[in-house]
Amino acid sequence: MAKVKYGLIGFGGIAENRVAKEGYACDKNRFAPLQFAELVAATDINQARKEAAEALGLKWFASADEMLADPEIQAVYIATNNTTHVPLAMKALNAGKHVISEKPMATNSADAKALVALAKEKGLSLGVDHMMVYNAWNVKAESMIKAGELGNVNDSCFHMEFAYGYDPAEAATWRCSKIEEMGGPIGDVASHCFYLSEYILGKKITKLAAVYLPKIMNIVAEDGAYIKFFFEDGMQSSAKVAFSELRGGLGGTLSNLGYEIYGDKAALRGYGTMFQLSGHADEPVKVRLELDKFDGKAESVAPCEIKNMYQCLIENHAQSVLNGTPLTAEDALHNIQLCEAAHESAQNGGKVIEIN
Structure with missing residues (x-):
């Protein structure tokens, strides 16, 4: 072949x-x-x-x-x-x-x-x-929501909060010092929250409002942000991103990178689902997904098959070449527009910004 x-x-x-x-x-x-x-x-x-x-x-x-x-x-x-x-x-x-x-x-x-x-x-x-749309647990989450296992979903929160920039060497990197290069928590990681929420929930973000977190770090970029965003059908969600949160250590940091999705029948919580982890046995923390039906018995949910998400990304692109159906990257353009809108909102008192 x-x-x-x-x-x-x-x-x-x-x-x-x-x-x-x-x-x-x-x-x-x-x-x-x-x-x-x-x-x-x-x-x-x-x-x-x-x-x-x-x-x-x-x-x-x-x-x-x-x-x-x-x-x-x-x-x-x-x-x-x-x-x-x-x-x-x-x-x-x-x-x-x-x-x-x-x-x-x-x-x-x-x-x-x-x-x-x-x-x-x-x-x-x-x-x-x-x-991250190819992470097997995120694929599972998308299918569960589509199948109605959570009931009517009306809220969710995606978060990537960790410590980066307290060390002077880290503070000097583009992630902490160059907003114009998409540095800072908004450009670096809110971008992941935006595209993953759109994938899992199957909706497009059309407006948002954001505020920066209190400034406690000695970095040029924002320490973090709280972002409320709204989908085309009016459903709301949020993203919490920060470079200022210690989260205990490596285990607490990586397992915290995830989401909660709330329906009227159940809530779905992802741990370690928003990082460079595919779920292989040799990775530093175990990626997991929990379904909470509000009965005190959270159920662990596993994907049918674990695939390396980088391989899935590359294979998808290669197939588009071989099949003559080129990818357009319009989703990535939209993602950059969302990051720009988050900064615009935060710099204007949390004003709601419409995304064209």
Whole structure:
């Protein structure tokens, strides 16, 4: 069966471990080969990364331009810093390559619109790493709600609160110091809350209101935010995001990354469902989903099959290439607009902002 041949642009630690070893199954001790995609090459501005890439059997290119000039490469996965996503993606699309970009695909909605338009013009598939929709527990949650197991759902809360930025080295990173690069809890993690809530609940967010948390950290970005958002049918939800919350330690931090969804028959609670965890046995905490029917007996809910969410993301993109049904990334554009609206609202006293 034909496979799409990918090159990886950016080969830092996350790209090596999450994207290459997991996503493209380069860790052959843990994963079987993908069905529709194959990673064949890598590049990074840090040439010292060449050895690590070649250890995985990848061809090394000295630059992204060299990679894009190679006719063997059909698609690229962009895993560089946020400000380079757009120029690299545009270069790739203009070179006739399909693209997966790390989120955010752009640092503002104007650039995101231009990228979406270029992909459409070229007839190429443009995907963005909104990987949490492929987490098996989130897929299960979506199916349970659709099947009516919670009854009438009228509220939910998605939260990603942890400690990041108290250390001076962390405070100096883009996540804490560069809002213009989609840093801060809103750009970095509220974005996950937005797209995952839309997926699980099957609705599109049309307006929101936000306030920043009290400023106690010595970082340039906001410490956190409380965001109320509303779907097209009027249903409300919320997101709580922060870099200021200690949460005990690693276990408490990771298990706290999740959600509560409230229906009139039951509530559904996810633990560790909003992180880089797919549910493999060797991960630091156990992902879990609990159904509360208000009888004092919370029921553990397990998915039928655990799949690596990065692999699902990549396979979905590869299939869109092979089937001639390119992804549009319009959902990622919408996501960036939501992040911009959250900042606009918080800077204007929590004003409700409509999303066009």
